[in-house]
Amino acid sequence: MEVRNCKGCGRLFNYNGGTPLCAGCIAKLEDKFQAVKEFLRDNPNASLKTVSEENDVSVKQIKQWVREERLSFTEESQITLECENCGAKILTGRFCEKCKTVLHNDLSGAIRKPSGTLTAKPKDNHGKDRMRYLDN
Template identity: 35%
Template structure:
């Protein structure tokens, strides 16, 4: 067994069982991932058929824990439909959001603060390369 193989042997964050981590995604075993996906589908179906249900209603009717339902929302796997009684709050400002952890306003603010804290000027932010063009070009700060 080489060094890289040993590093990929992980303990599942849910059940504690050992599994080979592929380097992407959650650190859970295939058994727990299958259970997670099944619970996700049950919750998703229930929410879209019962728009006025609360998270407690969804949990009670589906058997999926409230914490797991909130995790699906925070991960962006579920988007709360308009006019739903289910909602999340932005972790930064507390406003209602339909999915994720923070609202767009706070995300934009954080991005600006990170750029400022890192002292990154606009010209220091790179662009992804255009893979269809093989010509090198030079950028100048004053566009001359």
């Protein structure tokens, strides 16, 4: 457990990972989140700026919620996000469906590779090489 200054109100609090906010500010932020969610339900075509101004929440914070896939926008919405990989228009999260698939494949491929090379390496050759070296 470490003590940090809350990013919201500046008070010291016991930080245990995650968002650097005290319990009070997290609760406040959660209230804001619910308000924004309701606002978007009632005003699905509102712009990011309007949502920000009407709910007194920063545009950055709204985008953060969307990146975390807690908020999402409709096809008709004026609010758009760009895929962090290719820049395509997306409605929630960080990547478009195409990049999600590609990134996922890359990831599982990278995990499989090291174990594959390990098992492919013949143990016998290694032993022989060592023997020859010792003979010389």
